[in-house]
Amino acid sequence: MIVEKRGFRARSLKLWLPLGFFMIFNLFPFYWMAITSLKPNSELYSRKIMPLIVYHPTLEHFVNLLSETNFLLWTYNTMLVAVVSTAISLIFGVMLAYPLARMQFPGAALISFAVAATYLVPQPLLFIPLADIINRLGLGDTLTSVILTYPTLLVPFCAWLLMGYFKSVPHELEDAARIDGATRLQTMFRIFLPLCVPGFISAGIFAFTLAQNEFLYALIFLTKTDVRTVPVGAIAELVRGDVFYWGQLMAAALLGSIPVAIIYSFFVEHYVAGLTSGGVKA
Amino acid sequence: MASAHTQALPRPTLRRRPAFSLRRWTEREGVFSWLMVIPPALFLMALVGYPFVYGIWLSLLDRPVAKPGVFIGLDNFITALHDPVFWRVAQNTFVYTFAATALKMAGGLALALVMNQEFRFKNLIRAVMLLPFIVPTVLSTIAWMWILDPSFSVINWFLVHWGITKPGPSWLGNPGWAMFSLIMVNTWRGLPFYAITLLAGLQTISPELYEAATIDGASTFARFRYVTVPLLKPVIFIVTMFSVIFTFSDFQLVYVLTRGGPANATHLFATYAFDVAMSGGQFGLGASIALSMLPPLALLIAGMAWYMRSEKT
Numbered sequence: 001m002i003v004e005k006r007g008f009r010a011r012s013l014k015l016w017l018p019l020g021f022f023m024i025f026n027l028f029p030f031y032w033m034a035i036t037s038l039k040p041n042s043e044l045y046s047r048k049i050m051p052l053i054v055y056h057p058t059l060e061h062f063v064n065l066l067s068e069t070n071f072l073l074w075t076y077n078t079m080l081v082a083v084v085s086t087a088i089s090l091i092f093g094v095m096l097a098y099p100l101a102r103m104q105f106p107g108a109a110l111i112s113f114a115v116a117a118t119y120l121v122p123q124p125l126l127f128i129p130l131a132d133i134i135n136r137l138g139l140g141d142t143l144t145s146v147i148l149t150y151p152t153l154l155v156p157f158c159a160w161l162l163m164g165y166f167k168s169v170p171h172e173l174e175d176a177a178r179i180d181g182a183t184r185l186q187t188m189f190r191i192f193l194p195l196c197v198p199g200f201i202s203a204g205i206f207a208f209t210l211a212q213n214e215f216l217y218a219l220i221f222l223t224k225t226d227v228r229t230v231p232v233g234a235i236a237e238l239v240r241g242d243v244f245y246w247g248q249l250m251a252a253a254l255l256g257s258i259p260v261a262i263i264y265s266f267f268v269e270h271y272v273a274g275l276t277s278g279g280v281k282a
Numbered sequence: 283m284a285s286a287h288t289q290a291l292p293r294p295t296l297r298r299r300p301a302f303s304l305r306r307w308t309e310r311e312g313v314f315s316w317l318m319v320i321p322p323a324l325f326l327m328a329l330v331g332y333p334f335v336y337g338i339w340l341s342l343l344d345r346p347v348a349k350p351g352v353f354i355g356l357d358n359f360i361t362a363l364h365d366p367v368f369w370r371v372a373q374n375t376f377v378y379t380f381a382a383t384a385l386k387m388a389g390g391l392a393l394a395l396v397m398n399q400e401f402r403f404k405n406l407i408r409a410v411m412l413l414p415f416i417v418p419t420v421l422s423t424i425a426w427m428w429i430l431d432p433s434f435s436v437i438n439w440f441l442v443h444w445g446i447t448k449p450g451p452s453w454l455g456n457p458g459w460a461m462f463s464l465i466m467v468n469t470w471r472g473l474p475f476y477a478i479t480l481l482a483g484l485q486t487i488s489p490e491l492y493e494a495a496t497i498d499g500a501s502t503f504a505r506f507r508y509v510t511v512p513l514l515k516p517v518i519f520i521v522t523m524f525s526v527i528f529t530f531s532d533f534q535l536v537y538v539l540t541r542g543g544p545a546n547a548t549h550l551f552a553t554y555a556f557d558v559a560m561s562g563g564q565f566g567l568g569a570s571i572a573l574s575m576l577p578p579l580a581l582l583i584a585g586m587a588w589y590m591r592s593e594k595t
Contacts, residue, residue: 003302014396015396015399015401018392018393018396018399019396019397019407021387022393022411023407023410023411025470026409026410026411026413026470026473026474027413028415028429029411029414029422029426029429029470030417030422030425032421032425032428032436033424033425034423034431038429044434045434047433047434047439051434051439052436074487092321092322092325093322094323095318095319095322096318096322096323097318098318099315099316099319100316100319101307101317103311103314104311105312105315105316106312106313107316108315111319111323114323114326115326117329118326118330120512120527121330121334122527122528122531122552122575122579123529123531123533124531124533124551124552124556124572124575125334125337125531125572125573125575125576126330126333126334126337127556127572128340128555128559128565128568128569128572129333129334129336129337129338129340129569130329131559131560131565132335132336132340132565133332133333133336148329148437149329151325151329152325152326152329152330155322155325155326156326157324179340182310183305183309184308184309185312187315188294202440209416210372212418213418213419213420213532215418215420215507215534215537216533216534216552216556219537220560230418230421231418231419231420231421232420234420234421234424235420236427244427246428249424249428250424250425252421252424253421253422253424253425255415256418256421257418257421257422260416260417260418261413261416261417264409264412264416266411268405268408268409269405271411271412271416272408272478274480275475275478275479276478276479276482276483
């Protein structure tokens with residue numbers, strides 16, 4: 001605050017210039033995505049005209065995307081899978097985090113180590129054996145295959161985040177409920193969990209974006225068009241042979257990003273809290 | 283501490299030795315905890331622990347798709363180690379991980395320092411800055427694919443338009459440029475995560491420390507070097523560790539942008555294992571390639587942990 005008075009020039013050099021650079025770097029691909037999806041093919045594939053503006057905007061790529069491909073079905077699949085696997089992950093996350101954060105029991109250290117280790121196992125280490133397991137279970141080309149496997153990525157993360165949150169809640173209310181004769185389950189459901197709604201939103205929103213982002217398992221397990229998710233559908237079906245349907249690809253990328261961006265925009269603060277809790281509290 | 287008197291509740295019943303009560307049993311702290319923990323633990327054991335062990339077993343088999351495997355010991359690993367592509371893949375993975383991590387750290391720290399000032403619309407700008415990290419990677423990579431397109435790249439349009447180069451580089455077609463492009467796109471996606479986490483770390487540093495350093499005559503750089511960096515170190519460590527793990531095992535970006543090409547110049551462990559197992563149909567060999575990313579990754583992380591320890595003392 002003391003050094004803050006050197007006027008507009010110093011401030012623009014120290015703040016607005018670098019900030020502007022990062023803004024352009026971070027956002028240009030989204031601008032490009034939006035603008036490309038609105039360009040007619042004659043503008044898309046012209047090397048003469050200035051590419052940063054649209055001269056004759058058209059919605060034809062959106063119309064074609066929605067009428068010629070299964071994009072709406074993929075969106076439905078993506079949402080269904082993301083919502084169900086987030087719900088499963090939150091439930092399992094609470095079941096791990098509540099005892100680990102609030103109780104003492106033999107083996108607690110082992111469990112919390114195992115959760116951390118599962119969190120750090122990179123996905124590409126598991127996809128080959130998992131592909132074999134899913135096939136033997138007869139779950140190939142079903143949404144169940146990804147609904148079952150996504151929580152393996154999300155549960156350790158949710159448990160970790162919720163543990164941090166649970167530890168910050170004071171013990172007095174629970175103690176009072178116990179003294180009044182509430183069982184442990186009642187204490188947990190009626191007293192403790194309602195206090196932790198912000199923690200659930202953080203973990204839930206994070207898990208939801210991770211589930212929307214997942215690609216590898218969906219690529220391997222879902223090979224039929226009617227069970228695909230948006231990322232796999234776009235990559236597998238809008239690139240036919242060597243032909244790229246750029247307008248439709250961009251329309252798909254844009255429409256696929258919007259739901260995540262909207263949900264994120266409602267809960268930014270919770271999202272940031274979840275994002276930073278891992279790094280800062282440790 | 284709380285357990286001391288919560289445990290006291292069931293104890294008086296012991297004196298009269300009543301009939302076994304399921305309800306009292308489940309009220310015991312240890313029993314209740316384990317009843318809660320067992321279902322998710324079994325779930326993770328079945329879908330993480332078991333596949334992990336099964337992957338090790340697969341790597342010891344000659345196992346074409348849809349056929350029973352034959353045990354061949356370490357032959358898959360020996361095959362991989364004699365495969366020049368495998369060493370190319372290892373080299374690519376290290377180059378990719380180091381370059382992208384270094385760029386994300388430098389850029390993320392720069393952006394965090396810039397954003398650690400007071401300005402209008404700070405929360406809005408922070409939210410917008412995170413977009414590359416939120417949007418599904420495959421979808422934003424599709425936009426990059428078009429930005430780097432061989433014939434219609436915008437970057438090349440400007441390079442040619444301003445007369446800097448004549449045809450402009452083939453961003454994804456030339457081995458060197460392809461790796462460069464992948465590193466840039468990975469940096470683009472990961473930088474906001476670094477920036478926002480480091481920013482949160484910066485905000486926990488007390489302004490009094492900077493004031494004290496200023497009074498002692500420390501320059502801007504000295505304040506950064508002797509106040510900011512040491513206090514930020516734990517955050518830097520955690521962020522870098524996560525980033526190294528996920529960059530080292532990256533799949534999506536490479537699969538979408540280059541599929542490992544041109545001529546294996548951008549294959550990473552994950553994409554190469556995918557090619558061998560899924561496209562080539564050799565599950566055993568693929569599993570052994572995927573597993574071989576574990577030792578170098580473990581070494582990297584152990585090295586970082588060791589470095590952090592030695593810095594502390």
